[in-house]
Amino acid sequence: xxxxxxxTAAVLALFTALSLGLGACASQSGEDAAxxxxxxxxxxxxxxxxxxxxxxxxxxxxxxxxxxxxxAMYIPFxxxxxxxxxxxxxxxxxxxxxxxxxxxxxxxxxxxxxxxxWIGRDGSVWNFESVETKDNAASQYIDYSLTRSRDGQLxxxxxxxxxxxxxxxxxxxxxxxxxxxxxxxxxxxxxSLEIYGDDGVLLRALELDAWYRALEDRGELYLLNRxxxxxxxxxxxxxxLVRADAMDADCLSCSVQNGQLYExxxxxxxxxxxxxxxxxxxxxxxxxxxxxxxxxxPVPIGGTEAFLFIDxxxxxxxxxxxYPVEKSSLPxxxxxxxxxxxxxEENWEYEPYGLWRNEILDxxxxxxxxxxxxxxxxxxxxxxxxxxxxxxGGRAPDLIDMSLYSYGDDLAQELWQELxxxxxxxxxxxEANCEDLLPRxxxxxxxxxxxxxxxxxxKRQGKLLSLIPSFSICSILGPSSSLEGEELxxxxxxxxxxxxxxxxxxxxxxxxEFLFYAFANSRRDYSPEQISDILRQAxxxxxxxxSDPALKPWYYEEGSPGRDAWxxxxxxxxxxxxxxxxxxxxxxxxxxxEDTVGMATVEGIFREPISIIGQPGLEGFYxxxxxxxxxxxxxxxxxxxxxxxxxxxxxxxxxxxNFDGFFRCGIPLTRSAYERGMEAYWEKAGGSIRQEELVLTxxxxxxxxxxxxxxxxxxxxxxGGDGVFTPILQSAGTxxxxxxxxxxxxxxxxxxxxxxxxxxx
Numbered sequence: 001x002x003x004x005x006x007x008t009a010a011v012l013a014l015f016t017a018l019s020l021g022l023g024a025c026a027s028q029s030g031e032d033a034a035x036x037x038x039x040x041x042x043x044x045x046x047x048x049x050x051x052x053x054x055x056x057x058x059x060x061x062x063x064x065x066x067x068x069x070x071x072a073m074y075i076p077f078x079x080x081x082x083x084x085x086x087x088x089x090x091x092x093x094x095x096x097x098x099x100x101x102x103x104x105x106x107x108x109x110x111x112x113x114x115x116x117x118w119i120g121r122d123g124s125v126w127n128f129e130s131v132e133t134k135d136n137a138a139s140q141y142i143d144y145s146l147t148r149s150r151d152g153q154l155x156x157x158x159x160x161x162x163x164x165x166x167x168x169x170x171x172x173x174x175x176x177x178x179x180x181x182x183x184x185x186x187x188x189x190x191x192s193l194e195i196y197g198d199d200g201v202l203l204r205a206l207e208l209d210a211w212y213r214a215l216e217d218r219g220e221l222y223l224l225n226r227x228x229x230x231x232x233x234x235x236x237x238x239x240x241l242v243r244a245d246a247m248d249a250d251c252l253s254c255s256v257q258n259g260q261l262y263e264x265x266x267x268x269x270x271x272x273x274x275x276x277x278x279x280x281x282x283x284x285x286x287x288x289x290x291x292x293x294x295x296x297x298p299v300p301i302g303g304t305e306a307f308l309f310i311d312x313x314x315x316x317x318x319x320x321x322x323y324p325v326e327k328s329s330l331p332x333x334x335x336x337x338x339x340x341x342x343x344x345e346e347n348w349e350y351e352p353y354g355l356w357r358n359e360i361l362d363x364x365x366x367x368x369x370x371x372x373x374x375x376x377x378x379x380x381x382x383x384x385x386x387x388x389x390x391x392x393g394g395r396a397p398d399l400i401d402m403s404l405y406s407y408g409d410d411l412a413q414e415l416w417q418e419l420x421x422x423x424x425x426x427x428x429x430x431e432a433n434c435e436d437l438l439p440r441x442x443x444x445x446x447x448x449x450x451x452x453x454x455x456x457x458x459k460r461q462g463k464l465l466s467l468i469p470s471f472s473i474c475s476i477l478g479p480s481s482s483l484e485g486e487e488l489x490x491x492x493x494x495x496x497x498x499x500x501x502x503x504x505x506x507x508x509x510x511x512x513e514f515l516f517y518a519f520a521n522s523r524r525d526y527s528p529e530q531i532s533d534i535l536r537q538a539x540x541x542x543x544x545x546x547s548d549p550a551l552k553p554w555y556y557e558e559g560s561p562g563r564d565a566w567x568x569x570x571x572x573x574x575x576x577x578x579x580x581x582x583x584x585x586x587x588x589x590x591x592x593x594e595d596t597v598g599m600a601t602v603e604g605i606f607r608e609p610i611s612i613i614g615q616p617g618l619e620g621f622y623x624x625x626x627x628x629x630x631x632x633x634x635x636x637x638x639x640x641x642x643x644x645x646x647x648x649x650x651x652x653x654x655x656x657x658n659f660d661g662f663f664r665c666g667i668p669l670t671r672s673a674y675e676r677g678m679e680a681y682w683e684k685a686g687g688s689i690r691q692e693e694l695v696l697t698x699x700x701x702x703x704x705x706x707x708x709x710x711x712x713x714x715x716x717x718x719x720g721g722d723g724v725f726t727p728i729l730q731s732a733g734t735x736x737x738x739x740x741x742x743x744x745x746x747x748x749x750x751x752x753x754x755x756x757x758x759x760x761x
Contacts, residue, residue, distance in 0.1 A: 059326060059327040059328065060324040060325065060326060060327070061283075061324065061325060061326075061327045061330065062282055062283040062288065062307075062322050062323065062324050062325075063288070063322070063323065063324075063325055063330070063366075063368065064288040064289060064290070064320060064321070064322055064365040064366055065320070065321040065322075065323060065366055066317045066319065066320065066321060066362060066365075066366060066652075067105055067308055067319040067320065067321040068105055068319065068652075069101060069105045069107070069319070070101075070105055070106050070107055071099075071107045072660075072661065073088070073090045073099065074090050074091045074092070075310065075312070075318060076088035076089050076090050076310065077089050077090075077091065077096075078115055078116055078117075079116065079299040079308060079310065080116035080117060080216070080218075080299060081218070081257055081258070081299060081300050081301060081302040082100050082116075082302045083302050083303070084100065084102050084103070084108060084302055084303065085100065085101045085102040085103040085104075085105075085108070085301055085302050085303070086100065086101045086103075086299065086301055086302065086308060087099075087100055087111075087116030087119065088100075088101065088116070089114060089115055089116055095114075096113075096114040096115075097110055097111065097112065097113070097114070098110070098111040098113050098114070098115065098116050098118075098119060099111075103301050103302065103303055103304050103306070111125050112125060112127070112149065113125045113126060113127050114127065114128075117170060117171060117216040118169070118171065120150075120171055120219075121218065121219050122150070123150065123151075124148050124149065124150040125148070125149045125150075126146065126147070126148050126149075126157075126169070126171065126176070127146070127147050127148075127149075128144065128145075128146050128168075128169035129144070129145050129146075129147075130142050130143065130144050130145075130166075130167075131143045141161055141162060141163050142161070142162045142166065142167070143159070143160075143161050143162075144158075144159065144160055144161070144162060144167055145158075145159045146158040146159070146169060146176075146200070148198075157198075157199070157200040158196070158200040162180065164182040165180060165181050165182020165183070165190070166180070166181060166182070167179065167180045167181075168180075168214070170214050170216060170221045171216070171219060171221070172195070172219070172220065172221035172234045172236050173219065173220075173221075173234075173235075173236030173237065174197065174198055174236065175195065175196045175197040175198045175203070175236055176196050176198065177193055177194060177195050177196065177221055177234055177236075178193070178194040178196070179191070179192075179193055179194075179212070179214060180192050180193075180194065181211070189210075189211055191207075191208040191209075191210065191211055191212065192205055192206060192207050192208060193205070193206045193208055193223070193234070193241075194206075195234065195236055195239055203236070203239055204239040204240075206240070206241065208223075210225050210226065210227055210228075211225075211226050211227075212224060212225055212226065212232075213226055215231070215254070215255055215256045216256075217256040217257055217258070217259070218258075220233060220234075220256070221233070221234040222234070222244060222256050223241065224247065224254065228246070229246050229247035229248075229249070229251075230243060230245075230246050231243070231244050231245040231246060231247065231254075231256075231261075231274075232244060244274055244275055245261055245274050245275050247261075247263060248263055248265075248270070248279065250265050251263040251264060251265045251270070252264055252265060252266050253297055254297070255297045256274060257299075257300050258300065259273065259274050260272070260273060260274060260300075261273070261274045261279075262297055262298075262300075263279065264297055267284060267285060267286070268281050268282075268283065268284045268285065269281075269282045269283055269284075269285070269297070269298065269307075270282065283322060288320075288322060288365060289361060289364055289365035290309055290311060290320060290322075290365075291311060291313050291314070298322060301321075304323070305323065305324050306321055306322065306323040306324075307321070307322040307323075308320070308321060309321075309322060314358065314361065314362070315357075315358050316358040316359075316362070316652045316653055316657060316664075317358065317362050317652055320365070330368055331368060331369055334367065334368070334369055334370055334371045335369060335370050335371070335637055335640055336370075336371055336372075336373045336637070336640075337370050337371065337372045337373065337398045337399065337637055337640040337641055337643075337644055338373055338375050338397040338398045338399070338636075338637070339356070339360070339372050339373065339374050339375065339397060339398070339399045339400075339401060339644075340375050340376075340377055340387060340397035340399065340400045340401065340424075341354040341374055341375070341376050341377070341378065341401045341403075341423075342376070342377050342378045342383045342384075342387075342401070342423045342424050343376050343378040344378050345378060345379055347378075348376055348378065348379065352374060352376075353374060354374065354401055354403065355401070355403045355627050356372075356401065356627070356648070358652075358653060359644070359647060359648050359653055360372045360374070362647075362652075363644055363647050367643075369640070369643075370637075370640040370643060370644070372644055375397055377424075383424065384424055384425050384428070387400070387424060387428075391433075391632055391634065394634070396632040396634045396635055396636065397632065397635065398631065398632075398635040398636060398637045398638065398640060398641040399629050399630070399631055399635070399641045399644065399645070400424060400428075400629070400630045400631075400632060401423065401424075401627070401628070401629060402423060402424055402426065402428070402429065402466060402625070402628040402629065402630055403423050403625070403626075403627045403628055404423045425723060426719040427723040427759075428630075429460075429465050429466050429630055430460075430465070431460070431461070431463060431465065432633070433630075433632060433633060434465040434466065434630045434631065434632065434633065435465075435630075435631040435632065435633050435635065435638065436463040436464060436465065437464040437465070437466075437467055437631065437642070437645070438459070438462075438463060438464040440642050441464060444642075444646060445646065445649070448671070449670055449671060449672070450669050450670055450671065451669060451670070451671055451674055451711065451712075452712070453711060453712045453713060453714050453715070454468070454471065454623055454667075454669055454711070454714055455669075456715070457623055457714045457715050457716055457717060458717065465630060466625075466628050466629065466630045467628070467629045467630075467645050467648070467649075467669075468623070468625040468626075468627070468628045468669060468717075469626075469627060469629075469648045469649055469653065469654060469668070469669050470626045470627065470654055470663070470664070470665055470666035470667060470668050470669060471623040471624055471625050471626055471666050471667055471669070472584040472585060472586045472596050472623070472624045472626060472666050472667065473584070473585045473586075473621055473622070473623055473624065473667070473710055473711070473714060474517055474582070474583070474584055474585075474621070474622050474623075474624050474718050475582075475583060475585060475612050475613065475614060475621050475710065476494075476580055476581070476582050476583075476612075476613040476614075476616075477580065477581050477582075477583055477602050477606075477610050477611070477612060477613070478494075478497075478579060478580040478581070478606075478610060478611055478613060479579070479606050479608050479609075479610060479611070480608065480609040480610055480611045481608060481609075482497050482498075482579065483497070483611040483613070484611075488613060488616040488617065489616065489617045490530060490533035490616050490617045491504065491533050491534060491536070491537040491616055492533055492536070492537075493616060494537075494579075494580055494613075494616060495537065497579065498579035498580065499579070501536065501537055501540045502540045503577065503578065503579050504537060504540075504578075504579060504580050505537075505541060505578060505580060505581070505582060506572050506577050506578040507542060507572065507578075508572045508573075508578050508581060509541060509581075509582050510541060510542060510543060510544035511538050511539075511541040511542065511543045511544070511736075512543065512544050512545075512729065513544070513582070514537065514538050514541055514582065515534075515538055515728070515729060515732060516725065517582055517718070518534045518538075518615070519534075519724075519725055519728045519729075519749075519753075520718060520719060520725045524753050524756075524757065525618075525757075526749075526750060526753060527750065528743075528746040528747050528749075528750045529746075530617055530618075531745075531746040531749050531750055532742050532743070532746040533616075533617075535732055535735055535742060535745065535746065536742070538732065538736070539735070539736055543736075573605055573606055574605060574607075580613075581602065583596075583597050583602060584596045584597070584624060585597060585598065585599065585602075585707070585710065586598065586663055586666050586667055587599070587662065587663050587667075587681065587707075588600060588678070588681050588685075588703050588704050588707035589601070589662075589681050589684065589685065589689060589703070590689055596666070598703075599698075599703035599704075599706055599707050600685075600689050600696075600698040600700070600703045601689065601696070603696075603698040603699065603702070603703055604688075604689060604696025604697060604698045605696060607696075607697075609699060609702050610706075611706075612706055612709075612710055614713070619715070620713055620714065620715035620716060621710060621713050621714050621715070621716075622714065622716045622717060622718035623667075623714045623716075623717055623718065624717075624718045624719075625717065625719065626665050626666035627665070627666075629645055629648070631645070649669065649670050649673075651668075651670070651672065651673045651676065654668035654669070654670060654673040654677075655668065655673055655676065655677050655680075660680060660684070661676065661677065661680040662677055662680050662681060662684075663677045667711060674711075678704070678708075681704070682700075682704065685700035685703075685704070686700075687699075687700060723756070724752060724753065724756040727752055728749050728752060728753075731745055731748050731749055731752070732745060732749070
C-alpha cells in the first residue's frame with residue numbers, strides 16, 4: 001500500500017508511551033539488579049504536576065518525551081497554544097479544520113475554521129476565504145470573503161476584490177487586520193496593513209516599507225521585518241505600529257507566545273520576555289535527539305512549560321514533547337546498550353540504525369537511563385566470525401539484530417537479496433548462545449500480552465530465545481472450489497487438482513523460492529517420501545537463474561526492477577494458467593509491505609473464495625520474522641537490553657500509526673496492537689479493493705475469518721540463511737541436473753535434516 005500523508009496517532013493518554021518503565025537503577029554487569037523504586041520517568045501524574053507547578057524548578061533542564069493524541073489526524077499544518085493546551089490545524093477529507101486538545105493530548109472540540117489564529121478570545125470563529133479568477137492572460141483578480149460565527153450565529157463581515165497580489169487575515173485586539181501585498185512590473189514590492197474593528201469598519205490603512213511576517217500571540221499581532229529583524233506590535237487603539245523588540249542577529253527565526261519571544265539559531269532554542277534583554281537558553285536540539293527543526297519553532301503547550309515539536313523526519317513518532325525536570329533527578333550519565341547489526345558496508349551510510357531506526361531514535365530521545373549504540377559487524381570481512389569472537393572474548397553485545405540484510409555473492413545469498421537477506425546466521429539462536437526472555441516477559445508484561453499461537457511458535461523447549469515484534473505468514477493459497485473436501489498429503493495432490501504439476505505454481509514462483517519455503521524452517525520433520533514429493537514439484541519450476549530465452553522467466557517485463565519474491569502474479573491466476581500461489585501474508589486486506597500481500601487481494605484476483613494450505617501433509621503454518629532480536633547469555637547490560645526490547649513492542653512501531661493504524665511491517669506480536677489493527681482493517685473493509693488499476697471484489701467476512709485462523713495456527717518459524725539450506729539446495733541441484741536419482745537425493749536431504757535437528761536440540 002502506498003504511503004499516505006495521513007497520520008493516525010495512538011489512542012493513548014499523554015506520556016503513556018513511556019509507561020513501558022525504563023528503569024532508573026543502574027544494572028550490574030552481566031546480571032539484573034533488583035528494581036524496587038519507580039522508573040526515572042515517573043507516572044503521568046508526576047509529570048503533569050511538574051509541568052503545571054508554579055514553583056520554580058531548581059536547575060531545570062529539558063528532556064524529551066513522546067506526545068500522543070487520542071484521535072486520528074493528519075500531520076497538522078499549523079499549531080498554536082490554546083488556553084487549555086493546543087490548537088492544531090488539520091486537513092480532513094471535508095476540508096481544513098482546527099482541533100483543540102488539552103495538555104495531555106485529549107481532544108476537546110473542533111472548530112469550523114482553517115487556522116488556529118482565526119479563533120477569537122471571545123469564542124468567535126472567523127473564516128477568510130478566497131476565489132481566484134483569471135479572465136485572460138492580462139486580467140487576474142481574487143475575491144475575498146470574511147465571515148464570523150459567534151454564539152451559533154453566522155454573519156458576513158467583509159467582502160472585497162484584490163486586483164493585484166494577495167491578502168491575508170489576522171485577528172488583533174478587538175478587531176482584525178488585513179495584510180496585503182503585490183509586486184509591480186518592476187518587481188518592486190508593495191505592502192500595506194489595514195486595521196478594522198470587529199464590525200468590519202476600516203479604521204486605518206498603513207503603507208509599509210518592507211515585507212513583514214506576521215507573528216500571532218492570541219489576540220496580539222506582531223510584524224517581523226524580514227530584512228532588519230525588527231518586531232512591531234500592531235496597536236489597534238492608536239492605529240499604528242509600535243516597535244516591540246528585535247530578533248537577535250544570530251537567530252534564524254522567532255515566534256511570540258504569551259508575551260515571550262522564542263528564538264532559534266538552528267541549534268538551540270532561546271527565550272526572553274518581549275522587549276527585555278537577557279535571553280535564556282532552554283535547550284539544544286541535538287541534545288534531545290531532535291532533527292529537521294532548524295526552521296520549525298516549538299509550540300508551548302498552554303498552561304505548561306512544555307513544548308510540542310513536529311518532527312517530519314520521524315516516521316512513527318512525529319509529535320515530540322520537550323519538558324523541564326529538575327537536573328538533580330537525572331542520572332549523571334546514561335548506560336550504553338550495544339546493539340549488534342549486520343548491515344553491508346554499501347548500505348551503512350544510509351541505514352546506520354538498521355531496521356530499528358525509529359525505535360532507536362525515540363528510545364535514545366526519551367530514555368533517561370539508557371542509550372542504544374549500534375555496532376555494525378557488516379563492516380567486518382566475516383561478520384558472524386567477528387561476532388562469535390567478541391562473544392567468546394567477553395565483549396558480547398547486549399542485543400543482536402537477527403533481521404536479514406542484503407550482502408554476499410553466492411547463489412543462496414543472491415537469491416535471498418530479493419527478500420532482504422542476509423544477516424547473522426539463524427543457527428546462532430540456540431540455548432547455548434541466547435538468553436531466555438520468557439521470565440522477563442512474564443514478569444513485566446505477562447505472557448497473555450502476546451498472541452498465543454505466535455508466542456508458542458517462537459518457543460524452543462519452553463524457552464523464548466528471541467523476540468519477533470512483527471511477522472508475516474508463509475502459506476499456499478488456492479480456490480476453495482478446487483479444495484473443498486480434499487485431503488492434501490503432498491504436492492502431488494496439488495498437481496492432480498491443478499491438472500498437472502506445471503499448473504500448480506507455473507511461472508509465478510521460482511524453483512529456489514519454492515525450496516526455501518519447503519526447507520528453510522526451524523522445525524522440520526520430513527520423511528524421504530515427502531522430500532521426493534517436494535523435489536518433483538520443484539523440478540517443473542524454472543530457476544531464478546535460467547538464462548535460456550525459451551524459458552518463461554520468473555519475472556515478466558524486460559527492464560522491470562524484478563518482482564519481489566512471493567508477490568502474487570495476477571495474470572497467471574486471472575487467465576487460469578496457475579491454480580495455486582505461494583504467498584507471504586501480512587494483512588487481511590491489501591499489501592502493507594513490498595513483499596507481502598493481504599487475503600482480500602488474493603481472493604479478489606482468484607475471483608472466488610480461497611482456502612489456505614500449510615505444508616501439504618503437515619499441520620500448521622510458518623511465521624516469518626520481519627525483524628528479530630536476541631540477547632546473548634553473557635550480555636553486560638541485560639536490563640537495558642530488555643528495556644529496549646519492551647520499547648519495540650509499543651503500538652507506535654507495530655502499527656502504521658503514521659498512515660491509517662494498520663499493520664506497519666507485518667503482523668504485530670502483541671494482542672493489543674493486533675486487535676487495534678484488525679479493528680482498523682474492519683473499518684476499511686468495503687467489499688472491494690483496487691489492485692493494479694482493477695477493482696477486485698472479495699468477501700470481507702471470509703477473508704477476516706481465514707486470516708484470524710491463520711494467525712492462530714502458526715506453529716513454526718521460517719528463517720533464511722541457516723546452516724542447512726545451502727547444502728540442501730546444492731544436493732537438490734544434483735537431481736535437477738540428472739547427476740543423481742530422486743531416491744538418492746531425497747535420502748541425502750533427509751539425513752542432513754536429521755543431523756541439523758539433533759544439533760539444534
